[in-house]
Amino acid sequence: MGRTSDAKEKILTAAHSLIEQRGYTALGVAEICKAAGVPKGSFYYFFESKEALALAVIDQQWEIQRSDWTRVLRDNAEPLQRLRRLLEETEADLREGQQSCGTVSGCMFGNLTLELSNQTRPIRERLQEVFDAQLKMVDDVIAEARERGEVSVHDTREAARSIVAQLEGQVLFAKLYNNTRHLEALWENCQSLLSVSRTDTAPASS
Amino acid sequence: MGRTSDAKEKILTAAHSLIEQRGYTALGVAEICKAAGVPKGSFYYFFESKEALALAVIDQQWEIQRSDWTRVLRDNAEPLQRLRRLLEETEADLREGQQSCGTVSGCMFGNLTLELSNQTRPIRERLQEVFDAQLKMVDDVIAEARERGEVSVHDTREAARSIVAQLEGQVLFAKLYNNTRHLEALWENCQSLLSVSRTDTAPASS
Numbered sequence: 001m002g003r004t005s006d007a008k009e010k011i012l013t014a015a016h017s018l019i020e021q022r023g024y025t026a027l028g029v030a031e032i033c034k035a036a037g038v039p040k041g042s043f044y045y046f047f048e049s050k051e052a053l054a055l056a057v058i059d060q061q062w063e064i065q066r067s068d069w070t071r072v073l074r075d076n077a078e079p080l081q082r083l084r085r086l087l088e089e090t091e092a093d094l095r096e097g098q099q100s101c102g103t104v105s106g107c108m109f110g111n112l113t114l115e116l117s118n119q120t121r122p123i124r125e126r127l128q129e130v131f132d133a134q135l136k137m138v139d140d141v142i143a144e145a146r147e148r149g150e151v152s153v154h155d156t157r158e159a160a161r162s163i164v165a166q167l168e169g170q171v172l173f174a175k176l177y178n179n180t181r182h183l184e185a186l187w188e189n190c191q192s193l194l195s196v197s198r199t200d201t202a203p204a205s206s
Numbered sequence: 207m208g209r210t211s212d213a214k215e216k217i218l219t220a221a222h223s224l225i226e227q228r229g230y231t232a233l234g235v236a237e238i239c240k241a242a243g244v245p246k247g248s249f250y251y252f253f254e255s256k257e258a259l260a261l262a263v264i265d266q267q268w269e270i271q272r273s274d275w276t277r278v279l280r281d282n283a284e285p286l287q288r289l290r291r292l293l294e295e296t297e298a299d300l301r302e303g304q305q306s307c308g309t310v311s312g313c314m315f316g317n318l319t320l321e322l323s324n325q326t327r328p329i330r331e332r333l334q335e336v337f338d339a340q341l342k343m344v345d346d347v348i349a350e351a352r353e354r355g356e357v358s359v360h361d362t363r364e365a366a367r368s369i370v371a372q373l374e375g376q377v378l379f380a381k382l383y384n385n386t387r388h389l390e391a392l393w394e395n396c397q398s399l400l401s402v403s404r405t406d407t408a409p410a411s412s
Contacts, residue, residue: 021324021325022231022325023229023231023321023322023325025228025229025231025232025321026231026325103324104324105324106320106324110320110378111320111321113320113378113381113382114312114316114317114319114320114321114378114381115229115231115317115320115321116229117381117382118227118309118310118311118312118381118384119227119228119229124382127382128382128383131379131382158388158391161376161379161388161391162372162376162391162395164375165372165375165376165378165379166368166371166372166375167375168374168375168378169370169371169372169373169374169375169376169378170367170368170371170375172316172319172320172371172374172375172378173337173367173371175319175320175323175324176319176323176330176333176334176337177334178324182364182367185364185367185368189368189399192398192399192401193395193398193399195398
Protein backbone atom coordinates (compact mmCIF):
# COMPACT_ATOMS: atom_id res chain seq x y z
CA MET A 1 0.00 0.00 0.00
CA GLY A 2 2.83 2.34 0.94
CA ARG A 3 4.61 1.64 -2.35
CA THR A 4 1.42 1.95 -4.37
CA SER A 5 0.60 5.41 -3.04
CA ASP A 6 4.20 6.34 -3.60
CA ALA A 7 4.02 5.44 -7.30
CA LYS A 8 0.87 7.49 -7.79
CA GLU A 9 2.47 10.45 -6.06
CA LYS A 10 5.59 10.10 -8.23
CA ILE A 11 3.50 10.11 -11.41
CA LEU A 12 1.60 13.20 -10.26
CA THR A 13 4.80 15.04 -9.34
CA ALA A 14 6.50 14.18 -12.62
CA ALA A 15 3.42 15.13 -14.64
CA HIS A 16 3.06 18.43 -12.81
CA SER A 17 6.64 19.37 -13.52
CA LEU A 18 6.52 18.26 -17.17
CA ILE A 19 3.20 20.04 -17.83
CA GLU A 20 4.68 23.19 -16.31
CA GLN A 21 7.73 22.97 -18.57
CA ARG A 22 6.19 21.84 -21.84
CA GLY A 23 2.42 21.84 -21.64
CA TYR A 24 0.03 18.93 -21.85
CA THR A 25 -0.01 18.04 -25.54
CA ALA A 26 3.73 17.50 -25.85
CA LEU A 27 3.75 14.77 -23.20
CA GLY A 28 3.35 11.04 -23.61
CA VAL A 29 2.49 8.54 -20.91
CA ALA A 30 5.80 6.73 -21.48
CA GLU A 31 7.77 9.92 -20.87
CA ILE A 32 5.83 10.72 -17.71
CA CYS A 33 6.47 7.20 -16.34
CA LYS A 34 10.15 7.43 -17.20
CA ALA A 35 10.46 10.77 -15.39
CA ALA A 36 8.52 9.34 -12.44
CA GLY A 37 10.65 6.18 -12.37
CA VAL A 38 7.64 3.87 -12.43
CA PRO A 39 6.75 1.11 -14.92
CA LYS A 40 4.23 2.09 -17.58
CA GLY A 41 1.83 -0.58 -16.39
CA SER A 42 1.35 1.18 -13.08
CA PHE A 43 0.20 4.34 -14.87
CA TYR A 44 -3.02 2.70 -16.04
CA TYR A 45 -3.53 1.20 -12.62
CA PHE A 46 -3.94 4.72 -11.24
CA PHE A 47 -5.16 6.74 -14.21
CA GLU A 48 -7.56 5.82 -16.98
CA SER A 49 -5.87 8.12 -19.45
CA LYS A 50 -3.52 11.06 -19.86
CA GLU A 51 -6.56 13.31 -19.57
CA ALA A 52 -7.48 11.75 -16.22
CA LEU A 53 -3.94 12.44 -15.05
CA ALA A 54 -4.17 16.07 -16.20
CA LEU A 55 -7.39 16.47 -14.20
CA ALA A 56 -5.66 15.03 -11.15
CA VAL A 57 -2.73 17.42 -11.62
CA ILE A 58 -5.14 20.38 -11.87
CA ASP A 59 -6.96 19.21 -8.72
CA GLN A 60 -3.74 18.79 -6.77
CA GLN A 61 -2.42 22.19 -7.86
CA TRP A 62 -5.70 23.89 -7.03
CA GLU A 63 -5.82 22.23 -3.62
CA ILE A 64 -2.45 23.79 -2.79
CA GLN A 65 -3.29 27.16 -4.31
CA ARG A 66 -6.76 27.32 -2.77
CA SER A 67 -5.23 26.72 0.62
CA ASP A 68 -2.80 29.62 0.03
CA TRP A 69 -5.58 31.89 -1.24
CA THR A 70 -7.79 30.98 1.72
CA ARG A 71 -5.02 31.69 4.22
CA VAL A 72 -4.42 35.13 2.70
CA LEU A 73 -7.92 36.20 1.67
CA ARG A 74 -9.78 35.03 4.76
CA ASP A 75 -7.51 36.16 7.52
CA ASN A 76 -8.18 39.04 9.90
CA ALA A 77 -6.43 41.85 8.05
CA GLU A 78 -8.43 44.58 6.34
CA PRO A 79 -9.91 43.39 3.05
CA LEU A 80 -7.76 45.48 0.71
CA GLN A 81 -4.65 44.48 2.62
CA ARG A 82 -5.53 40.83 2.01
CA LEU A 83 -5.97 41.44 -1.68
CA ARG A 84 -2.64 43.22 -1.81
CA ARG A 85 -0.94 40.36 -0.03
CA LEU A 86 -2.41 37.87 -2.48
CA LEU A 87 -0.88 39.76 -5.42
CA GLU A 88 2.44 40.20 -3.63
CA GLU A 89 2.64 36.52 -2.69
CA THR A 90 1.82 35.52 -6.27
CA GLU A 91 4.63 37.73 -7.51
CA ALA A 92 7.03 36.30 -4.90
CA ASP A 93 6.09 32.71 -5.85
CA LEU A 94 6.72 33.35 -9.54
CA ARG A 95 10.06 35.02 -8.79
CA GLU A 96 11.07 32.11 -6.59
CA GLY A 97 10.07 29.62 -9.29
CA GLN A 98 12.14 31.54 -11.82
CA GLN A 99 15.15 31.54 -9.53
CA SER A 100 14.93 27.81 -8.96
CA CYS A 101 14.33 26.64 -12.54
CA GLY A 102 15.60 29.53 -14.70
CA THR A 103 12.30 30.41 -16.36
CA VAL A 104 8.95 31.84 -15.36
CA SER A 105 6.58 28.94 -15.89
CA GLY A 106 3.51 31.10 -15.33
CA CYS A 107 0.12 30.02 -14.06
CA MET A 108 -0.65 26.36 -14.78
CA PHE A 109 -4.38 27.10 -15.02
CA GLY A 110 -3.84 29.95 -17.49
CA ASN A 111 -1.39 27.86 -19.51
CA LEU A 112 -3.78 24.92 -19.79
CA THR A 113 -6.70 27.24 -20.56
CA LEU A 114 -5.02 28.69 -23.62
CA GLU A 115 -3.49 25.39 -24.70
CA LEU A 116 -6.49 23.14 -24.24
CA SER A 117 -9.75 24.68 -23.17
CA ASN A 118 -11.39 24.55 -26.60
CA GLN A 119 -10.29 20.95 -27.15
CA THR A 120 -11.23 18.78 -24.20
CA ARG A 121 -14.48 19.34 -22.38
CA PRO A 122 -13.58 17.74 -19.03
CA ILE A 123 -10.43 19.89 -18.76
CA ARG A 124 -12.33 23.01 -19.81
CA GLU A 125 -14.96 22.35 -17.14
CA ARG A 126 -12.40 21.68 -14.43
CA LEU A 127 -10.53 24.89 -15.28
CA GLN A 128 -13.83 26.80 -15.23
CA GLU A 129 -14.45 25.47 -11.71
CA VAL A 130 -11.00 26.63 -10.61
CA PHE A 131 -11.44 30.14 -12.01
CA ASP A 132 -15.04 30.33 -10.71
CA ALA A 133 -13.70 29.58 -7.24
CA GLN A 134 -10.92 32.17 -7.60
CA LEU A 135 -13.40 34.82 -8.73
CA LYS A 136 -15.70 34.00 -5.83
CA MET A 137 -12.91 34.41 -3.29
CA VAL A 138 -11.80 37.75 -4.73
CA ASP A 139 -15.43 38.87 -5.10
CA ASP A 140 -16.06 38.22 -1.39
CA VAL A 141 -13.13 40.40 -0.38
CA ILE A 142 -14.19 43.22 -2.71
CA ALA A 143 -17.73 43.05 -1.34
CA GLU A 144 -16.32 43.41 2.19
CA ALA A 145 -14.23 46.40 1.13
CA ARG A 146 -17.26 47.94 -0.52
CA GLU A 147 -19.30 47.54 2.65
CA ARG A 148 -16.58 49.47 4.45
CA GLY A 149 -16.80 52.20 1.80
CA GLU A 150 -13.24 51.57 0.62
CA VAL A 151 -13.97 50.79 -3.02
CA SER A 152 -16.62 52.09 -5.36
CA VAL A 153 -17.50 49.41 -7.89
CA HIS A 154 -21.04 48.51 -8.90
CA ASP A 155 -20.52 44.86 -9.78
CA THR A 156 -18.11 43.12 -7.42
CA ARG A 157 -18.09 39.93 -9.54
CA GLU A 158 -17.06 41.87 -12.65
CA ALA A 159 -14.43 43.67 -10.59
CA ALA A 160 -13.08 40.32 -9.39
CA ARG A 161 -12.93 39.07 -12.97
CA SER A 162 -11.01 42.18 -14.03
CA ILE A 163 -8.48 41.72 -11.25
CA VAL A 164 -7.88 38.04 -12.03
CA ALA A 165 -7.75 38.91 -15.77
CA GLN A 166 -5.10 41.56 -15.05
CA LEU A 167 -3.19 38.98 -13.02
CA GLU A 168 -3.34 36.36 -15.79
CA GLY A 169 -2.35 38.93 -18.43
CA GLN A 170 0.64 40.20 -16.46
CA VAL A 171 1.72 36.62 -15.70
CA LEU A 172 1.53 35.93 -19.46
CA PHE A 173 3.99 38.79 -20.01
CA ALA A 174 6.20 37.58 -17.16
CA LYS A 175 6.40 34.20 -18.90
CA LEU A 176 6.95 35.69 -22.36
CA TYR A 177 9.77 38.01 -21.28
CA ASN A 178 10.97 35.67 -18.51
CA ASN A 179 10.82 38.70 -16.25
CA THR A 180 8.78 39.16 -13.09
CA ARG A 181 9.54 42.85 -12.64
CA HIS A 182 6.31 44.15 -14.15
CA LEU A 183 4.23 42.10 -11.72
CA GLU A 184 4.99 44.92 -9.29
CA ALA A 185 2.28 46.91 -11.08
CA LEU A 186 -0.44 44.46 -10.00
CA TRP A 187 -1.44 46.16 -6.80
CA GLU A 188 -1.54 49.63 -8.31
CA ASN A 189 -3.66 48.31 -11.18
CA CYS A 190 -5.91 46.50 -8.75
CA GLN A 191 -6.50 49.77 -6.90
CA SER A 192 -7.32 51.51 -10.19
CA LEU A 193 -9.74 48.77 -11.21
CA LEU A 194 -11.48 49.05 -7.84
CA SER A 195 -11.45 52.86 -7.74
CA VAL A 196 -9.68 52.74 -4.38
CA SER A 197 -8.78 55.99 -2.73
CA ARG A 198 -4.98 55.53 -2.66
CA THR A 199 -4.36 57.52 0.49
CA ASP A 200 -6.59 55.12 2.45
CA THR A 201 -4.24 52.22 1.94
CA ALA A 202 -1.20 51.56 4.06
CA PRO A 203 1.56 49.22 2.78
CA ALA A 204 0.77 45.51 3.16
CA SER A 205 3.84 45.02 5.32
CA SER A 206 2.66 47.47 7.97
CA MET B 207 5.07 30.16 -60.25
CA GLY B 208 1.35 30.80 -59.74
CA ARG B 209 0.84 27.25 -58.50
CA THR B 210 3.91 27.39 -56.26
CA SER B 211 2.75 30.52 -54.43
CA ASP B 212 -0.66 28.97 -54.18
CA ALA B 213 0.69 25.90 -52.38
CA LYS B 214 2.58 28.05 -49.88
CA GLU B 215 -0.51 30.11 -49.23
CA LYS B 216 -2.57 26.96 -48.73
CA ILE B 217 -0.08 25.60 -46.19
CA LEU B 218 -0.09 28.90 -44.30
CA THR B 219 -3.89 29.08 -44.26
CA ALA B 220 -4.28 25.48 -43.09
CA ALA B 221 -1.60 25.90 -40.42
CA HIS B 222 -3.18 29.12 -39.17
CA SER B 223 -6.55 27.46 -38.79
CA LEU B 224 -5.15 24.30 -37.16
CA ILE B 225 -2.96 26.25 -34.74
CA GLU B 226 -5.99 28.33 -33.78
CA GLN B 227 -8.03 25.19 -33.09
CA ARG B 228 -5.48 22.93 -31.45
CA GLY B 229 -2.27 24.80 -30.76
CA TYR B 230 1.17 24.21 -32.21
CA THR B 231 2.41 21.11 -30.42
CA ALA B 232 -0.51 18.90 -31.42
CA LEU B 233 0.14 19.37 -35.14
CA GLY B 234 2.28 17.34 -37.48
CA VAL B 235 3.57 18.37 -40.88
CA ALA B 236 1.64 15.51 -42.55
CA GLU B 237 -1.63 16.71 -41.06
CA ILE B 238 -1.01 20.29 -42.13
CA CYS B 239 -0.26 19.18 -45.70
CA LYS B 240 -3.35 17.01 -45.77
CA ALA B 241 -5.53 19.90 -44.60
CA ALA B 242 -3.85 22.18 -47.15
CA GLY B 243 -4.28 19.61 -49.93
CA VAL B 244 -0.61 19.74 -50.92
CA PRO B 245 1.95 16.91 -51.10
CA LYS B 246 4.25 16.64 -48.09
CA GLY B 247 7.29 17.18 -50.31
CA SER B 248 6.19 20.72 -51.09
CA PHE B 249 6.14 21.60 -47.39
CA TYR B 250 9.91 21.38 -47.10
CA TYR B 251 10.30 23.29 -50.33
CA PHE B 252 8.74 26.31 -48.60
CA PHE B 253 9.53 25.76 -44.91
CA GLU B 254 12.63 24.38 -43.26
CA SER B 255 10.65 23.00 -40.34
CA LYS B 256 7.38 23.17 -38.46
CA GLU B 257 8.93 25.93 -36.35
CA ALA B 258 9.70 27.97 -39.48
CA LEU B 259 6.07 27.55 -40.52
CA ALA B 260 4.87 28.73 -37.09
CA LEU B 261 7.04 31.83 -37.40
CA ALA B 262 5.54 32.52 -40.84
CA VAL B 263 2.02 32.08 -39.43
CA ILE B 264 2.81 34.52 -36.61
CA ASP B 265 4.24 37.02 -39.11
CA GLN B 266 1.23 36.76 -41.39
CA GLN B 267 -1.23 37.14 -38.52
CA TRP B 268 0.66 40.11 -37.11
CA GLU B 269 0.77 41.77 -40.53
CA ILE B 270 -3.03 41.64 -40.68
CA GLN B 271 -3.51 42.67 -37.05
CA ARG B 272 -0.92 45.45 -37.21
CA SER B 273 -2.69 46.89 -40.19
CA ASP B 274 -5.98 46.87 -38.23
CA TRP B 275 -4.35 48.40 -35.16
CA THR B 276 -2.67 51.06 -37.28
CA ARG B 277 -5.93 51.97 -38.99
CA VAL B 278 -7.68 52.38 -35.65
CA LEU B 279 -4.92 53.80 -33.44
CA ARG B 280 -3.44 56.27 -35.93
CA ASP B 281 -6.53 57.82 -37.42
CA ASN B 282 -7.77 61.33 -36.74
CA ALA B 283 -10.16 60.66 -33.86
CA GLU B 284 -9.30 61.77 -30.33
CA PRO B 285 -6.75 59.43 -28.73
CA LEU B 286 -9.07 57.84 -26.14
CA GLN B 287 -11.73 57.28 -28.80
CA ARG B 288 -9.16 55.36 -30.84
CA LEU B 289 -8.26 53.20 -27.87
CA ARG B 290 -11.92 52.53 -27.22
CA ARG B 291 -12.48 51.56 -30.84
CA LEU B 292 -9.55 49.13 -30.70
CA LEU B 293 -11.10 47.32 -27.74
CA GLU B 294 -14.55 47.31 -29.31
CA GLU B 295 -13.24 46.00 -32.63
CA THR B 296 -11.30 43.27 -30.82
CA GLU B 297 -14.46 42.25 -29.02
CA ALA B 298 -16.45 42.29 -32.29
CA ASP B 299 -13.80 40.18 -34.06
CA LEU B 300 -13.84 37.56 -31.31
CA ARG B 301 -17.63 37.45 -31.33
CA GLU B 302 -17.68 37.06 -35.09
CA GLY B 303 -15.09 34.27 -34.91
CA GLN B 304 -17.19 32.51 -32.29
CA GLN B 305 -20.31 32.78 -34.46
CA SER B 306 -18.54 31.36 -37.48
CA CYS B 307 -16.72 28.43 -35.85
CA GLY B 308 -18.65 27.82 -32.63
CA THR B 309 -15.85 28.56 -30.18
CA VAL B 310 -13.81 31.55 -29.06
CA SER B 311 -10.33 30.74 -30.31
CA GLY B 312 -8.78 33.66 -28.44
CA CYS B 313 -5.63 35.56 -29.33
CA MET B 314 -3.16 33.49 -31.33
CA PHE B 315 -0.21 35.39 -29.83
CA GLY B 316 -1.45 34.84 -26.28
CA ASN B 317 -2.18 31.18 -26.98
CA LEU B 318 1.29 30.55 -28.41
CA THR B 319 2.92 32.52 -25.60
CA LEU B 320 1.46 30.29 -22.90
CA GLU B 321 1.88 27.10 -24.92
CA LEU B 322 5.40 27.63 -26.20
CA SER B 323 7.29 30.69 -25.08
CA ASN B 324 9.50 28.88 -22.57
CA GLN B 325 10.30 26.11 -25.05
CA THR B 326 11.48 27.54 -28.34
CA ARG B 327 13.62 30.62 -28.43
CA PRO B 328 12.85 31.81 -31.99
CA ILE B 329 9.10 31.70 -31.30
CA ARG B 330 9.54 33.41 -27.93
CA GLU B 331 11.55 36.19 -29.59
CA ARG B 332 9.05 36.65 -32.40
CA LEU B 333 6.16 36.86 -29.93
CA GLN B 334 8.13 39.38 -27.87
CA GLU B 335 8.50 41.51 -31.00
CA VAL B 336 4.75 41.34 -31.63
CA PHE B 337 3.84 42.36 -28.09
CA ASP B 338 6.58 45.03 -28.02
CA ALA B 339 5.02 46.54 -31.14
CA GLN B 340 1.52 46.37 -29.63
CA LEU B 341 2.70 48.04 -26.42
CA LYS B 342 4.44 50.77 -28.43
CA MET B 343 1.28 51.53 -30.41
CA VAL B 344 -0.87 51.73 -27.29
CA ASP B 345 1.82 53.68 -25.44
CA ASP B 346 1.87 56.33 -28.22
CA VAL B 347 -1.89 56.87 -27.94
CA ILE B 348 -1.75 57.12 -24.13
CA ALA B 349 1.09 59.64 -24.39
CA GLU B 350 -1.05 61.72 -26.75
CA ALA B 351 -4.00 61.55 -24.35
CA ARG B 352 -1.72 62.55 -21.48
CA GLU B 353 -0.45 65.58 -23.42
CA ARG B 354 -4.08 66.62 -23.79
CA GLY B 355 -4.57 66.24 -20.04
CA GLU B 356 -7.10 63.44 -20.48
CA VAL B 357 -5.32 60.74 -18.51
CA SER B 358 -3.11 60.94 -15.48
CA VAL B 359 -0.59 58.11 -15.56
CA HIS B 360 3.10 58.50 -14.78
CA ASP B 361 4.51 55.76 -16.94
CA THR B 362 2.72 55.45 -20.27
CA ARG B 363 4.60 52.26 -21.19
CA GLU B 364 3.50 50.55 -17.97
CA ALA B 365 -0.04 51.76 -18.59
CA ALA B 366 0.05 50.28 -22.09
CA ARG B 367 1.28 46.97 -20.67
CA SER B 368 -1.56 46.96 -18.14
CA ILE B 369 -4.15 47.57 -20.85
CA VAL B 370 -2.83 44.83 -23.13
CA ALA B 371 -2.52 42.52 -20.08
CA GLN B 372 -6.16 43.21 -19.21
CA LEU B 373 -7.10 42.47 -22.81
CA GLU B 374 -5.17 39.17 -22.85
CA GLY B 375 -6.62 38.15 -19.47
CA GLN B 376 -10.21 38.87 -20.50
CA VAL B 377 -9.68 37.06 -23.83
CA LEU B 378 -8.38 34.09 -21.81
CA PHE B 379 -11.70 34.06 -19.91
CA ALA B 380 -13.67 34.48 -23.16
CA LYS B 381 -11.91 31.38 -24.49
CA LEU B 382 -12.33 29.39 -21.26
CA TYR B 383 -16.05 30.11 -20.91
CA ASN B 384 -16.64 30.34 -24.67
CA ASN B 385 -18.35 33.61 -23.93
CA THR B 386 -17.48 37.08 -25.23
CA ARG B 387 -19.92 39.00 -23.03
CA HIS B 388 -17.40 40.04 -20.40
CA LEU B 389 -15.19 41.67 -23.01
CA GLU B 390 -17.65 44.55 -22.74
CA ALA B 391 -15.83 45.52 -19.54
CA LEU B 392 -12.61 46.25 -21.43
CA TRP B 393 -13.21 49.93 -22.09
CA GLU B 394 -14.38 50.67 -18.56
CA ASN B 395 -11.34 48.87 -17.17
CA CYS B 396 -9.09 50.70 -19.59
CA GLN B 397 -10.47 54.01 -18.31
CA SER B 398 -9.84 52.91 -14.73
CA LEU B 399 -6.27 51.85 -15.51
CA LEU B 400 -5.62 55.23 -17.15
CA SER B 401 -7.41 57.27 -14.46
CA VAL B 402 -9.60 58.81 -17.13
CA SER B 403 -12.21 61.29 -16.07
CA ARG B 404 -15.32 59.36 -17.24
CA THR B 405 -17.41 62.44 -18.03
CA ASP B 406 -14.80 63.57 -20.57
CA THR B 407 -15.42 60.62 -22.84
CA ALA B 408 -18.20 60.44 -25.37
CA PRO B 409 -19.23 57.04 -26.83
CA ALA B 410 -16.93 55.78 -29.57
CA SER B 411 -19.83 55.68 -32.00
CA SER B 412 -20.46 59.42 -31.73
